[in-house]
Amino acid sequence: MASEEYDFIIVGGGTAGLVLANRLSEDPTQSILVLEAGSNHSKNIRVKAPGLFRTLVGSELEWGLKTEPQERLNGRRINLAQGKMLGGTSAMSAGLFAPPTKAMIDTWATLGNEGWDWETLEPYYAKVYTSPIIPKSLEKKLGVDGWETNRDEMAKGPVETTFSGDPLHPIREAWVETFKDRGYFMRDNPWTSGEAVGAFSLLSSSDPVTGEKNHAATAYYNPVKHRENLHTLTDATVDKVLFGDGHLVDTAVGVRYHSKTGMKTVSARKEVILAAGTLQSPKLLELSGIGNPDLLKRLDIEVVKEMTGVGENLQDHMLCYLCFEAVDGLETLDPIYRGESDAINQAMEDFEDGAGLLTSSGVLSSAYMPVIEHVAGHSWDVLRSVLEEHRPSTGAQPSPAETRDAAIYEIAEKALFDPNQPSASYLALVGQMPGLPNPITKRHPPPEPGSYITLSTIFTNPLSRGHVHIKARSVFEPPVIDPRYFTSPIDVEVFTQHMVYLHNLPKLPPLSSLFKQPLKPYKNQPRFNNFYTAMRYIQTSAISMWHLVGTCSMLPEDKAGVVDTRLRVYGVRNLRVVDASVIPVLPPGHPQSTVYALAERAADIIKEDHGLMTAS
Template identity: 45%
Template sequence: MLLTTYDFVIVGGGTAGLVLASRLSEDPTQRILVLEAGTDLSEDISIKTPGLYHSLKNTEADWGFRSQPQRHLKGRTLDLNQGRGLGGSSSINAQVFAPPTWKSLDTWDSVLGNRGWNRNSLKEYYARAFTFPLVDQEFETVLGVDGWTKSTQRGNGPIQLSLAGDAKHPIRKAWADTFRAKGMYMGSNPLCDVSDDSAMIGSFSCLSSIDPVSKTRSYATSAYLKTDALLHPVKDRPNLLILPGASVEKILFDGVDAKRATAVQYKHNGKTLTASPAKEIILAAGALQSPKILELSGIGIREILVKHGIELVKDLPVGENLQDHLVCGVSFEAVDHLETLDDIARQEPLAVSKAMEEYNSNKTGTGPLTHIGMHTYAFLPIMTEPDSRDAIRARAYYEIAKRSALNPKEPSAAYLSGTGQVLHPVDPDSDSPVKPVPGKFITLSILPSQPLSRGSVHIGSSDPSVAPIIDPNYLSNPIDAEIMAQQMLYLEDIANSPPLSSLLKHPLRRRDPASHITNMEEAKRFAETTSVSMWHYTGTCAMLPEEAGGVVSHELKVYGVEGLRVVDSSAVPLISTANIQSTVYAFAEKAADLIKQEYGLK
């Protein structure tokens, strides 16, 4: 049924947008329109198959953005991938479902001034988004998840989680036992235990948004548009219209003093159209696109809008405060008998053919394409004494940085393992290998949890078809470079620690000779040369008090205008401890409730 009038217009059918569409359309009296620039790629085998996610980069499923040259990364430009199509980035991400620390969520309220946004208010929304996999107690030790059966918050939401891949892969138990010996093992599932802050330091097995039964990607499209409790597909609700191929150009406003968002202007099938909601417009285009749409609409920094001849509606720091995680890793050669994904990485015809046949021949899916090789994680503080501790302390001017960067009870980095070699950018003047090399590898990587560097994303033209100018400004804050280097140095200690060390060849052999780092300067140089984005963009339309540089209030309403909210990762005020997809789902779930409560909806 084609709707002609709407209560809500949602700009963006990505992760947050489809959560909102599903929840708001639960009330049959409400008419919902979702405008999505991309298409419905839910039947694409590359999206469905977990192990093929790398093949989605720079395809029609990806906006394919590039950063500005990064001054602190040797002038490199980085790929900044963002999902384009129904499901947004949840359709192309690495399917890692790592939680934030609960203390970091508390800072949204206590430090950043967002009333009602803390662990106590958000824990139910995390649980509402996912269903935690059942684990037989007898297999807990093998899986490296001792104590998880005692967890209470298992969730019953649409996203289906699993401990993807071979449950008996030795890296799970080896990782758990290695950190257990160091006194840093998480005894419970970090998604479940919201009361024990000590549970947020140490190692844990990595959950993935991969359906444990079908072995396919579980994401916003497959989960939130699936059949509801009444056995009706959500996407077929008569009060919900999802319109792919609709490129939003700008938001239109009425009023002289009190501005109200009245319509969305978009292009569809070559025609310029408008959609006018009775209640409000919800912007959910993501951290790299929502700022662009606001600026094209007249909401942003005055000087930028004047430069491009755009009439000012409201002067706000739109596009500032861009945050992202860098990741840097070292691939160590593994023992010959270990199962890895290296033959797939090398695209060996026999291995690829066998993997595809194995995955497709069984309805439940088996083999190397059922996962991405990422089985384990750890949240750790700085593990070695910093070379310039006084300088770090002096520069830690944010209260959050003081609490996390130097606190031995809070993580300053997330560590992860991957069963296979990782290709990274290389110094053109080095002998570093560009392509996959022979052998089997385990890659140990780190990402700084709470980077202090801040970047920006702004329009470079008043033409809506022109991509935004994105400058993440990575490692511009010297604290980030110090912490990253310190954590990189600790990778060697982990690789040499038993029983994990028994899975590696000794003396340690590295895929890239340049990754043999022994001091801070070498660690910094390697990070500057090889680090890449984790695609965890947040903060560009930050939920903060207006006087503190916020764009939206704690109700997610854009300051200075009526009828307009932002609900996506751009409004998340502080980057998560690790991967952000779990936080975006919870964020959108809570936003849906805020909207329902305001309008008295079911």
């Protein structure tokens, strides 16, 4: 490194951090340092090939974090795979590039974040990705033939997207037609319309020519890594934000980090920006003396700023899936999952030509669905009763956390009773999901022979909120992560209703033509005959989608916010947080696109605040 002082220090070289590195280094007068705890694995075939993303889970390329035992999930500890490499979780994910919804993004502004709404953010989503060109001959196969526009003409950003795998795979058209027959068709491009309900073929953040996964390191970092003012240090674990002395005691002036050559400090002339993610950014704030004073004092950490919202408001998408045997001859990823040498060799050969099984994660189709499809009559009364019974109590002088929870509750309640807002998203995967590990041996059962289709439900609007907090002063000690999954009875009620419907989905034509009939469930998968058996199945089988947000929420201080609308940490100068942790309410789908867009807007805000040059 040319200097031990930089204008901006970015802690974390993941999805958001590399967007900032790219955009802030556009001004050649500014020096940027990115500190990343992991290494650069962009050339690793497991990272490059979307079809191999499962092999990254439990590897050295992720943090290996787990939740505390979850009471409502039979005491299970849930894996929370978060990328530990340049590109972060965008580099280890399945690469699903799903749209948000206008209504849910607008709730950010409703909560008190002026200027953070769909109208403001839509151009930033378009700035992130390049919309694929869809030939007229493929429109019906992809289920976009009814759209007014089948691509976003404004979208010409760094992240290449495509309909990965075989665009002619029969599940795409069958999926869309099945939902369309029941009145749930995405009428227009959700990226341009913000529409919230209906079925569609899912975009993947993959290069349409090479088939390789396109993540933050390949899209945002590699094209600019040779800029003289951009410096990146990998295998560097930041353990503390440093503050000044005297009148600068509330001003961030640098960071301390561990590297292969020992502990070092580096100074920031303008700002320290935390982009370490939902689980690591609050951890760094607490280690630096920003957080709940009771926790900090207990660990003998000097309090710089009392802030009880740090580490709170943790939310996540839970997923539960059902797997059924597919008709003979249907192309799936099952041979890869079973490790069949002939299939793997062929897939590797095809991948070199930008084709074949490894160019896709196998998740080809999605649908955003309201609960109205599944609840009627008496069930509506039950749902209304549960909502009223568990409405947050605020009292005469509510605390900031109580005020926040009440506001979020109102948002969720309104969405549930709106037929044009989803409470779940459904996914179709051409292949089998691995069974849960044996509770004694901790090993996953081997994949089954045959071809399978997995249908999944993701609960999009959870009311259950958890927290993440440090338990020791060492940065190398994992934090205590307790999402408190399904502690809200409303979550249990709504998610179970969706699972009951999902169980019936493969019986509906034309989707039913892709499954062996009568249905042949995956080994040991139960059949649902009522609401309660479905609920028990969720308790034993639901897992995380790794869509963790909210622990440094952008909210007003009277709602227990951690950062303001310019993403500055309240009461501290020259310190911002820019990553998924600032998202106050989790949008539907997959938040990768939202984190990119948020970081793009944050870069413009930072440039504006410091009068920096903006690229033409």
